[in-house]
Amino acid sequence: MPTIIGFDPDKYLEEQSRYILERIHNGQRLYIEFGGKLIYDKHAKRVLPGFDENAKIKLLSKLKDNLEIIICIYSGDIERNKTRQDFGITYDAEVFKLIDDFRQYELSVNSVVITRYTPHPATDAFMTKLQRRGVKVYTHKATAGYPTDVEKIVSDEGYGANPYIVATKPIVAVTGPGPGSGKLATCLSQLYHENKLGRKVAYSKFETFPVWNVPLKHPLNAAYEAATIDLNDVNMIDSFHLEAHGVMAVNYNRDLEMFPVIKRIIERITGEESIYQSPTDMGVNRVGFAITDDEAVREASLQEIIRRYLIAKCEYKIGKISDESLKKAKLLMDDYNLREEDRAVVSPAREKASKINGENDMDRPVAVMALELPDGKIVTGKNSSVMDAASACILNAIKELAGLADELHLISPVVLEPIQYLKCHVRRKENGAMDLGETLIALTICAATNPTAQVALEKLSLLRDCKAHSTMMLAKNVEMSLLDLGIDCTCDPTFQSNNLFYV
Numbered sequence: 001m002p003t004i005i006g007f008d009p010d011k012y013l014e015e016q017s018r019y020i021l022e023r024i025h026n027g028q029r030l031y032i033e034f035g036g037k038l039i040y041d042k043h044a045k046r047v048l049p050g051f052d053e054n055a056k057i058k059l060l061s062k063l064k065d066n067l068e069i070i071i072c073i074y075s076g077d078i079e080r081n082k083t084r085q086d087f088g089i090t091y092d093a094e095v096f097k098l099i100d101d102f103r104q105y106e107l108s109v110n111s112v113v114i115t116r117y118t119p120h121p122a123t124d125a126f127m128t129k130l131q132r133r134g135v136k137v138y139t140h141k142a143t144a145g146y147p148t149d150v151e152k153i154v155s156d157e158g159y160g161a162n163p164y165i166v167a168t169k170p171i172v173a174v175t176g177p178g179p180g181s182g183k184l185a186t187c188l189s190q191l192y193h194e195n196k197l198g199r200k201v202a203y204s205k206f207e208t209f210p211v212w213n214v215p216l217k218h219p220l221n222a223a224y225e226a227a228t229i230d231l232n233d234v235n236m237i238d239s240f241h242l243e244a245h246g247v248m249a250v251n252y253n254r255d256l257e258m259f260p261v262i263k264r265i266i267e268r269i270t271g272e273e274s275i276y277q278s279p280t281d282m283g284v285n286r287v288g289f290a291i292t293d294d295e296a297v298r299e300a301s302l303q304e305i306i307r308r309y310l311i312a313k314c315e316y317k318i319g320k321i322s323d324e325s326l327k328k329a330k331l332l333m334d335d336y337n338l339r340e341e342d343r344a345v346v347s348p349a350r351e352k353a354s355k356i357n358g359e360n361d362m363d364r365p366v367a368v369m370a371l372e373l374p375d376g377k378i379v380t381g382k383n384s385s386v387m388d389a390a391s392a393c394i395l396n397a398i399k400e401l402a403g404l405a406d407e408l409h410l411i412s413p414v415v416l417e418p419i420q421y422l423k424c425h426v427r428r429k430e431n432g433a434m435d436l437g438e439t440l441i442a443l444t445i446c447a448a449t450n451p452t453a454q455v456a457l458e459k460l461s462l463l464r465d466c467k468a469h470s471t472m473m474l475a476k477n478v479e480m481s482l483l484d485l486g487i488d489c490t491c492d493p494t495f496q497s498n499n500l501f502y503v
Contacts, residue, residue, distance in 0.1 A: 006296030007050035015286035017059050020206070023284065024170060029194065029201045031187040034175040035283075036208040039101050040087075044208055046488070047223045047301045048287070056206070060173060061105045068108040068169040071095055072176035072183050074115050075123045084177060088480055091177040092126045098177070099135065110172070111136035111165055115182025138163050143185060147261050154268040159192035167194075173206075179231055184262070191269050203266065207283035210235045212249040214288050219301035219336060221250055226308035226332050229325040241278035255279040302336055306343045309333050310490040314473055317493040343490065345370040345469040348378045350492070353471040356382060367472040367496060369393040371487070373400065374462060383433065386416065389470060390478050391439035394463070394485070401459040410453045411442045436481040463487055472496045 024030045036044070038056050045053040052058065060067055077091045084094050095112060102109050112130055114123060117139035127137045140162045145152030152158050167190070174183045187203050194201040209224035221235045234253045241249040259279040266274050276282045291297055312329040315321045333339075341347045349370035357365045367389040370380045379400050381392025395410055404410075416434075419442060424432040434442065440460075447454040464486030473491045474482070482489045 004293060004296040005050040006291060006293035006300065007048040008290045008292050009050060009052045009055055012051075012286060012290035013055055013059055015289055016055075016206075016284060017062065019284045019286060020059075020171075020204070023202055023204045029167065029170055029172065029199065030204060031172045031174060031190055031201060032204050032206055032284075033183045033187050034173055034206045035183075038173070038175045039098065041208070043223075043227055043304070044287075046307075047220055047297065047304050048291070049296050049300050050292070057101070057105055057107075060107060063171060064105070064107050066169055067171040067173060068110040068167065069102055070110050070165060070167075070172060070174045070186060071098055071112045072115050072174060072181045072186050073112065074176075074178075074181050075117045075120065077178065077181070078114075078123045078126050079120050081122075082178065087483065088476060092122075094177040095126075095130075098175070108169070109135070110167060111138055113137075113165065113182065113186050114139045115185060116140070116142045138165055140182065140186065140189065143189075146185075147258065150261065150264050150268055154192060154265055159189040160196075162189045162193075164193035164197075165190060179228065188262070188265055188269070191266065195269050195271075200270075203282075205283040207285035208287060210250045210252055211288045212238070212241075212251060212280045212283070212285055214250070214291075216250050217335075219298045219305065222332055222336065223301040223304040223308070224252075226305045226329060229308070229312060229328045230321050232324075232328075238278050238280045241280040244277035244281075249278070249280040251279050302338060303343060305332050305336060306338050306340060307488070307490055309338075310340060310343070310346075310469075310492075313493040314491050317473070317495075343467065343469065344376075345372050345378060345467050346490075348380055349469045349471050352380050352382070364497065365472075367470060369468055369470045369489075371397050371463070371466055371468040373397060373466065385433055386420075387434045387439050388436065388478065389472075390436040390468075390474065390482065390489075391434055393468065394436060394460075395439065395443070395456075397463060397466075398456040398459040401462055402456045404452065404456060408452070410446060410450075410456050411439070412446050412450065415442050415445050435475065436478050440481065460485060 020032065034056065039054055041053045041056065044051045073091055073095055082091045083089065084091065089097065099109050112135055114127060114137065117123065130137050143153055143159060144157045144161065146158070174187050176183050191201055191203055210221040214220055216235055216237060225233060225235055235250055236253055236256055238249040238251040238256060240259055241247060256279060263274050263276065309329045312321060312326050316326045349368045352370070353366060353368040356368065367383045368380055369389040370378055371393050372378050377400065379393065379396045381389050381394070381396050383389040383392065396406065399406060399408060399410065419434060419438060420432040423429045443453060443457055447457045466487050468482065468487050468489040470489060470491045472494045473496065474489070
């Protein structure tokens with residue numbers, strides 16, 4: 001189905017930037033904590049049709065002459081090789097990517113802070129890599145007395161034990177991969193040091209989710225809960241905001257629990273009463289004011305809840321999340337009367353796999369992938385001795401878009417046979433079938449001499465933002481190939497073989 005736009009990105013950028021600049025008073029330096037992803041915010045793009053996934057970085061780019069960036073990463077996330085699901089890369093690798101991306105936008109990266117630092121080979125190796133590439137690195141240990149002993153926190157034993165990060169610009173954006181990266185603690189530590197140096201500074205948060213001025217049970221906010229099931233985040237009414245302003249606002253449990261402590265910490269650091277009466281006050285979040293079609297946002301958000309549940313089932317299968325997290329994902333599905341089959345590509349993939357596997361007596365079940373084209377038509381592909389299911393599905397999709405016959409072969413045997421010889425006889429792989437990455441390279445080679453293959457190749461860009469579903473979990477390299485094409489693929493929690501070594 002054609003995408004229905006439900007969000008005005010230009011209005012969002014205008015309002016968000018205006019409200020940020022209002023937080024800078026009388027030449028104060030502003031430390032602004034960026035919640036969510038600062039760049040490539042694909043969750044926001046999925047639930048807010050029309051949202052620019054790079055809206056935040058574009059906003060900062062407008063302020064680049066007056067802004068620098070501090071990147072935080074929790075040492076425990078490095079040690080555990082925690083992964084960003086959207087890109088399939090570890091958090092430490094994402095820091096490298098963030099620095100590269102910021103430089104492309106001509107944004108100044110002040111430094112990287114390793115938060116709650118404890119010596120560990122992986123963490124120390126990460127620090128060494130950064131330092132040898134000329135990036136300043138600071139380490140912050142766990143704050144003494146945090147979160148209850150405010151007197152110790154705001155002292156030389158607490159924030160004072162952290163090194164001061166020398167800032168030079170009026171606006172300091174503090175970001176990091178994933179939640180719990182230590183962004184808030186870094187901001188407050190800087191406030192402590194700046195005040196000791198006699199400088200007046202301010203703190204604020206750049207918020208995206210939950211959206212404070214849409215209803216608590218709106219699917220948009222429920223989709224945020226689905227995205228953070230491993231953190232046990234729960235959306236709640238901001239009681240502080242209701243009491244102070246008489247206005248209903250939505251926030252999440254961690255911010256509500258910590259607000260009284262953060263308010264006391266800021267007041268103790270500055271020696272003044274805080275201007276913030278609620279955690280919602282602390283945030284700058286104009287998302288709700290840029291929604292132009294509530295029904296489109298609701299439908300996109302419901303689809304995201306289903307998507308997150310399917311992902312959770314696979315992550316549970318491979319041991320990445322707990323039983324409690326999976327149950328929470330299922331409860332969200334039940335709360336909104338959702339079924340897995342409400343994702344349009346799920347049933348076609350399962351039905352074709354069931355039919356093929358029911359008709360054939362095979363040692364190993366056939367995997368099937370289904371993909372929804374921009375016009376709503378669904379195409380499928382199955383694995384074979386020649387190529388995997390993802391390859392077959394993508395080739396069928398671009399043939400459909402190019403108006404080519406289904407039985408037409410886009411990849412010549414002259415190209416295919418040497419690839420299979422290399423895999424089976426040189427690299428000694430058990431399976432000579434081409435994966436998606438190999439298939440795309442083979443297609444590109446064929447396109448150099450085959451005009452029909454070239455026509456099909458040119459249709460690949462039309463698959464960006466299409467949805468797909470596989471009846472078996474994908475190998476990591478296939479996941480990455482689909483991500484490179486911009487295809488949003490979910491899977492059933494079924495391994496492709498009984499082998500324990502799964503990549």
